[in-house]
Amino acid sequence: MAIALFAAVAHKRPYAPPSDLRDAVADASALDALRSAGPVDAPPPAPAAAPRPVDNQFPAAVAPVFDKDVPPELQRQLGQDLAFVGSLTGKKTSPLHGQIFGQMGGPSYLRFFASHIKMVGLYDWDKKPVVACVIPSIEPSKMWLSDSYIKVNQPQIARIMTVFHESRHADPENENWRHVNCPEPFRDANGKDIVSILTGVPLAGKRGCDESELGSYGASLIMLKNIQRYCTNCTEKVRMDAGIYADDQLYRIVDSKARNAIRDDIYK
Numbered sequence: 051m052a053i054a055l056f057a058a059v060a061h062k063r064p065y066a067p068p069s070d071l072r073d074a075v076a077d078a079s080a081l082d083a084l085r086s087a088g089p090v091d092a093p094p095p096a097p098a099a100a101p102r103p104v105d106n107q108f109p110a111a112v113a114p115v116f117d118k119d120v121p122p123e124l125q126r127q128l129g130q131d132l133a134f135v136g137s138l139t140g141k142k143t144s145p146l147h148g149q150i151f152g153q154m155g156g157p158s159y160l161r162f163f164a165s166h167i168k169m170v171g172l173y174d175w176d177k178k179p180v181v182a183c184v185i186p187s188i189e190p191s192k193m194w195l196s197d198s199y200i201k202v203n204q205p206q207i208a209r210i211m212t213v214f215h216e217s218r219h220a221d222p223e224n225e226n227w228r229h230v231n232c233p234e235p236f237r238d239a240n241g242k243d244i245v246s247i248l249t250g251v252p253l254a255g256k257r258g259c260d261e262s263e264l265g266s267y268g269a270s271l272i273m274l275k276n277i278q279r280y281c282t283n284c285t286e287k288v289r290m291d292a293g294i295y296a297d298d299q300l301y302r303i304v305d306s307k308a309r310n311a312i313r314d315d316i317y318k
């Protein structure tokens with residue numbers, strides 16, 4: 051169930067540390083609540099211009115066990131991404147989102163992650179250019195991340211999409227939501243070859259498509275599309291990113307019935 055979301059080309063890009071400000075939710079207090087409470091008599095918050103403390107705190111709802119060789123910065127980035135997703139709020143939810151995740155918002159997402167992923171290991175990019183994967187034959191509740199998770203310059207929403215795509219593979223249903231080969235040729239409505247949004251690699255004939263609206267591509271795009279439409283504390287940028295990545299992933303649903311189910315669910 052490996053998902054090579056970022057190819058070697060992207061891996062070679064200069065390292066750009068992800069900014070925790072870039073995708074910060076509009077309501078900063080939501081994220082503050084997830085940080086360590088600190089001493090009771092803590093001094094007043096530092097001025098806005100001061101460097102922000104490194105946030106390596108996982109939300110209380112999730113506590114995956116890391117293999118010893120998973121670098122601290124990788125653990126920290128996953129913690130930040132889950133803290134961010136745990137801070138999201140929304141008042142509406144599409145029916146398929148309700149079926150897969152429950153009510154739109156942080157508690158649902160953290161519950162979903164925690165119920166699917168119990169362990170995190172380090173994947174060797176040099177063996178295979180994979181950002182994240184779940185290998186059900188070894189341990190279905192373990193997610194493997196390669197160091198490319200923190201080295202590629204992608205918006206936070208792309209990492210979140212990856213994490214929840216893989217979490218869906220930890221589900222034993224439908225053979226862990228195994229993918230099917232994309233059609234050959236594989237073209238969009240304008241007749242252009244469909245390529246990975248992240249790598250530019252053509253997808254025709256590759257095992258990177260789904261026939262169900264409930265698989266890994268469907269689940270993560272429904273999550274992102276709900277964030278785009280219904281998140282009440284997201285910045286414009288987060289909502290825009292969520293829409294871009296969700297719309298792209300819709301191409302990966304190659305069964306017309308399944309694609310129409312998603313359109314009826316969240317695109318009308």
Ligand SMILES: [Zn+2]
Nearest residue numbers: 051052053266
């Ligand atoms: Zn996958």
